[in-house]
Amino acid sequence: MLHYTIDQTGPSATVYFDGDLDIDTTELIEIELTDLLQKFDRIAIEFQDVRFVDSSGMGLLLTLVQSLKAEGKGVYIKRVREDVMEVFELLQIPEILGRNTFIR
Amino acid sequence: MQSVVAKGKSIQEAVQIGIDLMEVTKKEVNIEILQAPSKGFMKIGSKEAIVRLTKLETAVTAEKATQVQQDQVQMIPPEKELHTASDDWFSKAESFVEELDIDKIEIQQPEMKKTPDHSSEELLLKNGSVWVKDGKLMMQPGTEKLPVVSMTKGIRLFRNHELVEEPVIILSPKDDYRLEAFDEEKETEWSLEVTQDKLKAFLHVNPGYTIKRTIDDLEPLPQLTLTCTEEKTIKQTLTEPMIKEAMQERSILQNIDRIELLRALRNEEPSDYTIARGVAPVEGKDGWLELKVDTDVKEGLKEGEHGKVNFRETKVFPMIDTGEIIALVHPPEEGSAGYSVYSESLPPKPVFPIVLRLGKGVKLIGDHVVAKEFGRPHIESKGQLIKISIMPKLLHNGDVNLSSGNISFLGDIEITGEIDTGMKVEAQGNLVIGKNIQGSVCTATGSITVTGNITASDVSAGKNNMITSKLAMLTGALKQDIDRIIAVIIQLINSPSFKTTDFPKGGLQPLVRILLEKKFNDFIPRAKLYVQLVREGRAKLDDERWKETAEQISNLFLTLSTKAVSIEVFTHLSHHLGALHEESEMFDESRSTIECTNVLNSRIHAGGDLYISGQSCIHSRIHSGGFMTINGSLRGGEAYAEKGMYIGETGAESGTPTNLAVPSGAVIKIANALEGTILRIGNRKIVLTQDYSGLKARLNAKGMIELR
Numbered sequence: 001m002l003h004y005t006i007d008q009t010g011p012s013a014t015v016y017f018d019g020d021l022d023i024d025t026t027e028l029i030e031i032e033l034t035d036l037l038q039k040f041d042r043i044a045i046e047f048q049d050v051r052f053v054d055s056s057g058m059g060l061l062l063t064l065v066q067s068l069k070a071e072g073k074g075v076y077i078k079r080v081r082e083d084v085m086e087v088f089e090l091l092q093i094p095e096i097l098g099r100n101t102f103i104r
Numbered sequence: 105m106q107s108v109v110a111k112g113k114s115i116q117e118a119v120q121i122g123i124d125l126m127e128v129t130k131k132e133v134n135i136e137i138l139q140a141p142s143k144g145f146m147k148i149g150s151k152e153a154i155v156r157l158t159k160l161e162t163a164v165t166a167e168k169a170t171q172v173q174q175d176q177v178q179m180i181p182p183e184k185e186l187h188t189a190s191d192d193w194f195s196k197a198e199s200f201v202e203e204l205d206i207d208k209i210e211i212q213q214p215e216m217k218k219t220p221d222h223s224s225e226e227l228l229l230k231n232g233s234v235w236v237k238d239g240k241l242m243m244q245p246g247t248e249k250l251p252v253v254s255m256t257k258g259i260r261l262f263r264n265h266e267l268v269e270e271p272v273i274i275l276s277p278k279d280d281y282r283l284e285a286f287d288e289e290k291e292t293e294w295s296l297e298v299t300q301d302k303l304k305a306f307l308h309v310n311p312g313y314t315i316k317r318t319i320d321d322l323e324p325l326p327q328l329t330l331t332c333t334e335e336k337t338i339k340q341t342l343t344e345p346m347i348k349e350a351m352q353e354r355s356i357l358q359n360i361d362r363i364e365l366l367r368a369l370r371n372e373e374p375s376d377y378t379i380a381r382g383v384a385p386v387e388g389k390d391g392w393l394e395l396k397v398d399t400d401v402k403e404g405l406k407e408g409e410h411g412k413v414n415f416r417e418t419k420v421f422p423m424i425d426t427g428e429i430i431a432l433v434h435p436p437e438e439g440s441a442g443y444s445v446y447s448e449s450l451p452p453k454p455v456f457p458i459v460l461r462l463g464k465g466v467k468l469i470g471d472h473v474v475a476k477e478f479g480r481p482h483i484e485s486k487g488q489l490i491k492i493s494i495m496p497k498l499l500h501n502g503d504v505n506l507s508s509g510n511i512s513f514l515g516d517i518e519i520t521g522e523i524d525t526g527m528k529v530e531a532q533g534n535l536v537i538g539k540n541i542q543g544s545v546c547t548a549t550g551s552i553t554v555t556g557n558i559t560a561s562d563v564s565a566g567k568n569n570m571i572t573s574k575l576a577m578l579t580g581a582l583k584q585d586i587d588r589i590i591a592v593i594i595q596l597i598n599s600p601s602f603k604t605t606d607f608p609k610g611g612l613q614p615l616v617r618i619l620l621e622k623k624f625n626d627f628i629p630r631a632k633l634y635v636q637l638v639r640e641g642r643a644k645l646d647d648e649r650w651k652e653t654a655e656q657i658s659n660l661f662l663t664l665s666t667k668a669v670s671i672e673v674f675t676h677l678s679h680h681l682g683a684l685h686e687e688s689e690m691f692d693e694s695r696s697t698i699e700c701t702n703v704l705n706s707r708i709h710a711g712g713d714l715y716i717s718g719q720s721c722i723h724s725r726i727h728s729g730g731f732m733t734i735n736g737s738l739r740g741g742e743a744y745a746e747k748g749m750y751i752g753e754t755g756a757e758s759g760t761p762t763n764l765a766v767p768s769g770a771v772i773k774i775a776n777a778l779e780g781t782i783l784r785i786g787n788r789k790i791v792l793t794q795d796y797s798g799l800k801a802r803l804n805a806k807g808m809i810e811l812r
Contacts, residue, residue: 023609055610057603083600091615096618
């Protein structure tokens with residue numbers, strides 16, 4: 001199960017993910033998080049505590065980031081673990097979202 | 105007589121002879137020993153002692169005293185000696201005597217030169233000498249030179265107990281020399297080798313030996329090359345148990361040739377012996393297809409004596425009836441195994457049955473391929489894959505015009521009349537046209553035969569017209585992409601951070617969707633084109649697999665299906681695409697020939713040979729994947745032939761450019777080439793500056809165009 005906490009400072013927010021980004025997070029991301037993040041202009045997603053991903057989870061992440069970016073918000077994904085980044089690279093996710101989305 | 109030179113077997117004898125000759129006593133003469141017999145000095149010519157006797161007189165004695173004094177002065181610093189470089193007593197004594205009896209020397213010298221012995225002796229005196237006796241090196245320095253000795257293999261020279269390494273040594277009287285011959289011993293060398301195919305074991309033997317050397321005695325010479333006598337004894341130390349042990353080690357236990365083995369032990373020369381042999385496997389035979397009917401188009405066209413062809417003898421297409429046996433399928437024949445020198449079994453190469461792909465109109469009954477329909481048998485093969493089908497034939501009596509409409513047929517077409525302006529004829533097989541083609545487009549995958557002329561038309565025969573050839577290119581690319589997608593999926597599954605939890609529910613689609621977004625972003629357009637082409641060409645595709653794969657591609661990649669898909673579906677699709685790709689590559693374009701009478705303002709493309717039998721081909725672009733023959737004249741336009749061309753006449757008096765081109769290895773032959781014709785061979789180009797008859801153009805060894 002994925003848990004998250006939001007740390008907000010004015011128009012900026014940092015979302016801390018903790019758990020696996022998988023098919024079970026569909027509801028959490030598609031409904032809850034998408035709505036919650038609407039009010040921020042700059043959003044950083046901390047990936048430090050995400051250890052496993054599956055294809056559905058990555059699909060959700062892509063949709064989330066792309067829809068937020070479409071509204072002109074700055075979205076960044078931070079501190080992705082090496083193993084997880086390997087999976088992202090295989091699927092060329094950094095190319096899809098833009099290399100500068102990822103911050104070490 | 106003041107002085108005399110005498111010879112004798114010993115010095116005493118020589119002196120006695122001299123005294124007798126001079127009629128004096130021993131006390132009255134000064135005795136000078138020119139050559140001593142005891143040291144082998146006299147071995148050149150006579151072996152006698154030579155002495156010079158000089159009479160002692162009072163006047164002379166006084167003179168002699170001063171001479172002796174002088175001599176003594178010379179003796180003190182020997183290096184500064186005026187007369188000679190030599191400092192031994194012998195030459196000094198000589199020079200002393202010579203100076204003593206100046207007038208007598210003149211008498212003596214002719215006497216000394218009388219015999220060759222004396223002159224060679226003198227040479228030795230001058231140049232020094234070196235000789236070998238009883239294995240010992242002896243030397244005598246010359247007045248002008250020191251003796252030189254050249255070494256030889258097997259002998260060592262020690263100078264003052266130190267080994268001298270130089271091959272040529274100048275001997276000095278101050279040093280002590282010693283010779284030593286050394287013996288040589290070599291062990292028997294041998295090795296056991298097995299050929300790469302493991303069918304033969306070789307024993308390589310180089311027998312050992314011992315060489316005993318003795319130094320030869322040699323005559324004195326100023327320059328001497330030492331020699332020694334060698335006595336070689338073969339020492340074969342290889343024994344049968346040794347070989348057997350080596351063979352056991354290599355596990356060569358059977359099929360041993362004992363006679364050869366014994367020969368190896370006995371022979372004294374280095375040689376190879378085959379001591380064990382295996383047996384090569386007998387290769388089997390792949391399955392094959394025995395054709396019972398004639399499937400090749402009979403080439404009626406034969407070039408006559410002058411390169412002319414009778415066009416009336418045209419092609420004959422074989423036709424077969426329903427129920428006729430087309431071919432027999434023969435199963436593969438297994439070969440038999442052989443064995444190696446290690447007694448291991450050597451299996452024959454595996455044999456494969458033919459893979460039969462039955463197309464339209466054929467059926468396999470038992471091992472017989474039988475025609476279900478009337479038509480032309482069509483067989484394509486690549487390796488063990490053979491595709492057989494019956495090409496149906498459409499006969500159109502009359503012209504192709506607005507009332508008949510365009511004709512497109514999956515099989516051969518024969519049209520007895522003309523093809524009118526704006527019409528289109530398409531054959532997935534051979535096309536025969538009875539009259540002329542005008543302002544129209546005619547295509548065939550097989551050959552095109554036009555009895556009449558081609559005017560302002562596009563005519564093409566070959567692979568390019570096949571819908572399958574367009575699809576084949578796509579299948580190749582799609583298969584590659586799918587294989588890569590499969591590879592990435594497998595890699596992902598093996599990643600430690602990747603969870604496959606959603607596979608049972610959503611299948612691979614979410615993953616594939618991400619992959620298609622960027623990594624394989626050109627896959628979707630390609631897949632769409634493939635599906636579209638298959639849909640359009642549905643009627644012309646005789647293989648159901650085209651439609652099946654198109655449907656699968658559409659379901660997997662182009663629509664949002666929710667059905668979970670496993671990786672096996674992808675591998676299955678890849679397999680089908682690969683097979684289709686391979687089969688459509690089988691097409692043999694050399695059969696896609698075009699024949700017609702005359703050509704005007706047209707474009708012609710033949711995958712195989714092109715033959716224009718009439719008087720002319722004017723302002724046209726013609727291409728042949730094979731050999732091009734134009735009996736008449738080629739005026740204006742462009743002609744390209746992959747395997748060379750023969751043209752009756754080229755160029756135009758009006759100066760319209762006429763371009764001929766062939767690849768670098770091909771030859772252009774023109775019976776009558778007019779000035780201005782442009783020839784291109786490979787990437788070389790030449791414009792004819794004069795008329796030629798019987799021209800033959802090709803590239804020479806330097807890569808330049810050569811005209812003959």
